[in-house]
Amino acid sequence: MADPGVWESLAAGLHPRVLQTLRELRFTHMTPVQSATIPLFMSNKDVAAEAVTGSGKTLAFVIPILEILLRREEKLKKLQVGALVITPTRELAIQIDEVLRQFTVHFPQFSQILFIGGSNPIEDVEKFKKDGGNIVVGTPGRLEDMFRRRADGLDLPSCVKSLEILVLDEADRLLDMGFEASLNNILGFLPKQRRTGLFSATQTQEVESLVRAGLRNPVRITVKEKGAAADSTQKTPVRLHNYYMTCRADEKFNQLVAFLRQHKQEKHLVFFSTCACVEYYGMALETLVKNVQVMCIHGKMKHKRSKIFTEFRQLQSGILVCTDVMARGIDIPEVHWVLQFDPPSSASAFVHRCGRTARIGHYGSALVFLLPMETAYVNFLSINQKCPMEEMKLLKDSVDVLPKLKKMAVSDRAVFEKGMKGFVSFIQSYAKHECSLIFRIKDLDFAAVARGFGLLKLPKMPELRGKSFPGFIPENVDTNTIRYRDKNREKQRQRMLTEQAKQRNEGKKKFVKNKPWSKQKTKRDKRKKQAAKRKRDEGSDVAEDDVDELLNDTRLLKKLKRGKISKEEFEKQLTGT
Numbered sequence: 001m002a003d004p005g006v007w008e009s010l011a012a013g014l015h016p017r018v019l020q021t022l023r024e025l026r027f028t029h030m031t032p033v034q035s036a037t038i039p040l041f042m043s044n045k046d047v048a049a050e051a052v053t054g055s056g057k058t059l060a061f062v063i064p065i066l067e068i069l070l071r072r073e074e075k076l077k078k079l080q081v082g083a084l085v086i087t088p089t090r091e092l093a094i095q096i097d098e099v100l101r102q103f104t105v106h107f108p109q110f111s112q113i114l115f116i117g118g119s120n121p122i123e124d125v126e127k128f129k130k131d132g133g134n135i136v137v138g139t140p141g142r143l144e145d146m147f148r149r150r151a152d153g154l155d156l157p158s159c160v161k162s163l164e165i166l167v168l169d170e171a172d173r174l175l176d177m178g179f180e181a182s183l184n185n186i187l188g189f190l191p192k193q194r195r196t197g198l199f200s201a202t203q204t205q206e207v208e209s210l211v212r213a214g215l216r217n218p219v220r221i222t223v224k225e226k227g228a229a230a231d232s233t234q235k236t237p238v239r240l241h242n243y244y245m246t247c248r249a250d251e252k253f254n255q256l257v258a259f260l261r262q263h264k265q266e267k268h269l270v271f272f273s274t275c276a277c278v279e280y281y282g283m284a285l286e287t288l289v290k291n292v293q294v295m296c297i298h299g300k301m302k303h304k305r306s307k308i309f310t311e312f313r314q315l316q317s318g319i320l321v322c323t324d325v326m327a328r329g330i331d332i333p334e335v336h337w338v339l340q341f342d343p344p345s346s347a348s349a350f351v352h353r354c355g356r357t358a359r360i361g362h363y364g365s366a367l368v369f370l371l372p373m374e375t376a377y378v379n380f381l382s383i384n385q386k387c388p389m390e391e392m393k394l395l396k397d398s399v400d401v402l403p404k405l406k407k408m409a410v411s412d413r414a415v416f417e418k419g420m421k422g423f424v425s426f427i428q429s430y431a432k433h434e435c436s437l438i439f440r441i442k443d444l445d446f447a448a449v450a451r452g453f454g455l456l457k458l459p460k461m462p463e464l465r466g467k468s469f470p471g472f473i474p475e476n477v478d479t480n481t482i483r484y485r486d487k488n489r490e491k492q493r494q495r496m497l498t499e500q501a502k503q504r505n506e507g508k509k510k511f512v513k514n515k516p517w518s519k520q521k522t523k524r525d526k527r528k529k530q531a532a533k534r535k536r537d538e539g540s541d542v543a544e545d546d547v548d549e550l551l552n553d554t555r556l557l558k559k560l561k562r563g564k565i566s567k568e569e570f571e572k573q574l575t576g577t
Helices: 016-024 032-042 057-070 089-102 119-131 139-150 156-162 169-175 182-189 205-214 250-261 273-288 305-312 345-355 376-384 400-412 413-431 446-452 487-513 515-538 544-561 567-575
Strands: 045-053 083-086 112-115 137-138 165-169 195-201 218-223 242-248 269-271 294-297 318-322 338-339 364-370
Touching: 016 057, 016 089, 032 045, 032 057, 032 195, 045 057, 057 083, 057 089, 057 165, 057 195, 083 139, 089 112, 089 137, 089 305, 089 318, 112 119, 112 139, 119 139, 137 139, 139 156, 139 182, 156 182, 165 169, 165 205, 169 182, 169 195, 169 205, 195 205, 195 218, 250 269, 250 273, 250 364, 250 400, 269 273, 273 294, 273 318, 273 400, 294 305, 305 318, 338 345, 345 364, 345 376, 364 376, 400 413, 413 446, 413 487
Parallel strands: 045 195, 045 218, 083 137, 083 165, 112 137, 165 195, 242 364, 269 318, 269 338, 294 318, 338 364
Antiparallel strands: none
């Protein structure tokens, strides 16, 4: 009797070259989501699949795409789009494109193209017109732009009339990131007679609405991890070891550095809450964790992201410091640890971060750093996300690296500025946390957080206004004298400072020069306020005489500024003397 989990057991049968590629990739057996989805997708059914992250959802739609296009009666022309895959981030789009290319290398009759942000749209248009794109993978923003880009000689709406299959990958994330309007616009260009697959790790109410709008009588598929109880709704892989560590805000970075120094031979994703924190702490880790490749990636990067993502995937060991741009759907081989320096703003994001390890049957571990006031988050995740965790004790051999952070800031203005921006962005992010009952900004120890950032002084920001912080002692350093290590950048700063000083001096001279009539301006403003007050008190319009007087004063001031009258004439007419 044939093994029901092998690819050859599919009733519809797969193309020999598809099977050959699966053998080359060493995918000998189907995962549950693949065995449940592929037969339905290949038999003209729309599917809405929900499965835990890392369960093999990509192949669950890549294989049906190929099989459906191979079975078309009429061969696709160069500019005819047969399949469209929409995904929320460019990293995930690149990843899907790479998986598809491993199959299409055996099918030269199919052309494929990637439409993502960070590249030149004109070049994308020319590439499509030259090489075609039977299979298109892209992000919503760039795809919507391509559909509307008629002036460059591209008529994508006409090209998709032959569309056979549409895939919305990480559908819940597509909606979380505010792409609903773009998706609706794209769907408006697509033919109604098509097969649609919607894949997500969670079925939110917004996803349910998308299912009703874009799918025709879909088959709903929910796949649980093997070994999970029948009534369990656990959303993390069963081979994931989940830990938490409780430490003060000024201990967190020391503990992180100590942990990374102990695990230099492994591959880590380190999540921070904001782009500015990634910039600052990533730069610090490059200096403090020796002989390890440290890379940074976040959503504000434009052209570097794709290169960094590709390079990190190829590393055997290293550290990728990132924001939640790397939390969803990204498949990085052999990630040993997911370290969450800052807990994410939502519980679902916590699950997706953890899902970057322990993928498709592999083991992996995740660790989140919590402040003492945040320990209720452990129970919250256990109940809300069915995500149990065990405590990891503080590392005893940790070294205080915060003085080194301060030394770096004193020696390079770039470090000093990144630290200040990181602190401000962290406070602002913390104030917006979805779980505000646990992550309370009013209970946050600002002084300890500032010490944890290695700040030389506290920045000026609304959240700190009117408060004193005896737990934070500013360094005895004139921060205005801190220079950039980059000499060109420092020269530019000095030129800017010189220009600002010049403008201030000119402003002072102008103020002294105009001093005689500046007193008259104060009197005029006072009369305006008195007139406005009379209007409020009496509930009537301002007297016509007052209006005329104010208008006359305004005209005189304009004449003075334009040089049409002298100061003496201005004062004489203003005072009536």
